[in-house]
Amino acid sequence: MNLTLKIWRQKEAKASGSMETYKVSEISEHMSFLEMMDVLNEQLINEGKEPIAFDHDCREGICGSCSMYINGEPHGPDRGVTTCQLHMRKFKDGDTIHIEPWRAASFPVIKDLVVDRSAFDRIIQSGGYVSVNTSGNSQDANAIPIPKEDADNAFDAATCIGCGACVAACKNSSAMLFVSAKVSQLALLPQGQVERKERVLSMVDQMDTEGFGNCSNTGACEIECPKGISLDNIARMNRELLSAKI
């Protein structure tokens, strides 16, 4: 198929950017979206031009690197997939596709489609862990049985890949889904109990410091989240926060 691409180009963080138009032809429906971008980049290089910068690594939906805002949706039109798992069969010959970086004040653009998501790291650093040393002297792994349901729910929350699509989807650029996923995982496990209150307080505090917006419960984040992280986590985090403040 032949496509028109309108892509955000921005030389560096401080530069102002603009949408540029490119044409690609003979795109196979079997290509992934990033392979289509590879084709465009190879074309640009062969013309002696600068290729489009974008983040990617695993290309199988698990590392959370890829992050394109495609036709107004983070990770594009398909559900439950990351940009690297999106396939060109979701598009038609002759389509015009708009491709932008995540848009959020807390995710400044580094270049073209690449943004800085280190705010997420700083939120985890503020308390998203169990304070246990890796000494090798921990008690036996089966010493504390954990109800399967709790373990499964903790696992579901823990599958968040830190991509930031939830922030990009939210009109307030809220990071609640991301933060609540980590808070939930550890609140559901016995190992997370000791630091439970402190954890939610510091993580929410850091989230606010980073400038992420408020949650107004529109649920766009859940719809666009490639890993199906549930809004229940946000409700759980709100309860955690409330009980921590009392």
Added chain:
Amino acid sequence: MSTLDSKTPAGPIKDKWTNHKSNINVVNPANKRLIDVIVVGSGLAGGAAAASLAELGYNVKCFCFQDTPRRAHSIAAQGGINAAKNYQNDGDSIYRLFYDTVKGGDYRSRESNVYRLAEVSANIIDQCVAQGVPFAREYGGLLDNRSFGGVLVSRTFYAKGQTGQQLLLGAYSAMSRQINKGKIKMYNRHEMLELVLVDGKARGIIARNLVTGELERHSAHAVVLGSGGYGNVFYLSTNAMGSNVTAAWRAHRKGAYFANPCYTQIHPTCIPRSGDYQAKLTLMSESLRNDGRIWVPKSKENVEAIRSGKKKPIDLSADERDYYLERRYPAFGNLVPRDVASRAAKERCDAGYGVNETGEAVYLDFSSAIMRYGQEKANILHLENPSKEKIRELGEGVIESKYGNLFQMYEKITDDNPYKTPMMIYPAVHYTMGGLWVDYNLMTTVPGCFAAGEANFSDHGANRLGASALMQGLADGYFVLPYTIGDFLADDIRTGPIANDSPEFLEAEKETKNRLDALINNKGTKSVDHFHKRLGKVMWNQVGMARNGPGLKEAISEIQKIREEFYKDVFVPGTTNEFNPELEKATRVADFLELGELFAQDALEREESCGGHFREESQTEEGEALRNDKDYAYAAAWEWTGTPRGSKMHKEELTFNDIELKQRSYK
């Protein structure tokens, strides 16, 4: 030629590690504060090492090229992690895990290291659970296990199909805690481009800030490389796009021997390429071979009909199909080991029986299993004369409960429904057993330079068993290095900070800058990928699943030619002092172009077949891999002398005192 001393401690194998820990030098807590350690890599090996060393009190600087440590390639591991916990009470033990790993590696690993790995394995699970890693559990609340290939016990711990992700997030959380305390300084989006030696010791690195393009000089008392494997020398592999050999290769060029570069694992069940544009291959878990039957059409006419879309695979009757694994290996059938299954698929496709457009795919067919499970289910439900459709429906339900997530992943990529039509699969490069040579302390031949995880060579011999790479990465990082690094650093308590403006650092920085400038100023006509793809083709065709003398010699000269052309004609757009992904690729491919040649040379020198290394000249009458213990029971450790061609081989003889050497058999 120096002799290679593994510095394996004396004594019975089961006491070696305990004795070694009590005998080696330690650095007291107050002195650790005076010592800096650089860790390159934030995967399971690097991440675990960085967190543990920081907890001990060392000042750690950790580097990764991704935008956050949590995205290291380890995140993609699917199946699970082994540990000799014997929770299933099925007779597992440290010895059994040790034995399985040495045998699985086709007797080309170092006994003492493998034993230690088995010994600390149980601790890994305790540690991860304490961190809040949500492993799969049974209804009683205890940890669940899976079985993996090549073993008789159930010792694999898992978190659905995302075990690597959960383990890495555990290590990342331990790192985050130390970053918060200021004990780890994290350098995201930084790439190590050179190792710096001062007075013969590894004392730092030159790293490029990938955002600004600036070169930085970082000094420390020791350097740990946890930089992963080099499977991407084949261009196409299941590794993440950024995985590369640069950190290890730069250390190699500074004196660290590179061991067994030719040992590569090629995994039989991956989603095939769909065209020349493809950049990456996706793994489909080995567990599928329990219920899938592998076949290609018997006749070329049917191959043509399928390729042109005139026929569908389900149109072919049973006797029009060649279930070639069942035909060639009646005893093991579809469950032959990975290397055998891979070679057999390649053989059929090379002979022209591949079933997709590119001619490189075979079928993995679940229809027999679906009908069998469906019938069983119908019996359990006491259904009288169920229709074929009903049986199929019930069977699909059973298959879904076992492999649902994999089937969905397959469907997303291929747009084919594997419940209705067979999957198409093809072997792909997956893991590299070779890597930097290390002694028992995990130190390379450069004093002060350590290697951990997939970057080193020590534990998997010529073939790695499933679920043991995660185990090794975490063992090295959490439990081995934190002890053994002290043996080296104990001499440094009075050294004081290492200056980063000594002539050695300035020289290394200048040299690196020249290298980058040369690439940018080359202004050739072809992209970096163009050369990487060509290298990959040579590697795959001549240094891949089956290798022979003449082919390897040809590969060596072919790679030399590509390398020459690369330096003449590569075009790297942009400048050095900006965010420039093409420049990153260029430095990586430049190193792959050297490694590739050494890789082929190592394969040429080893005139035996073992594990993943199959020399066509060394096979049994039935075409199986034939080892030659008399002449090749050694690890080949290569020394850089200025060109890949001139590399000098050193041997570490492998002795087996606790396991008897046997020809691997699965017939």
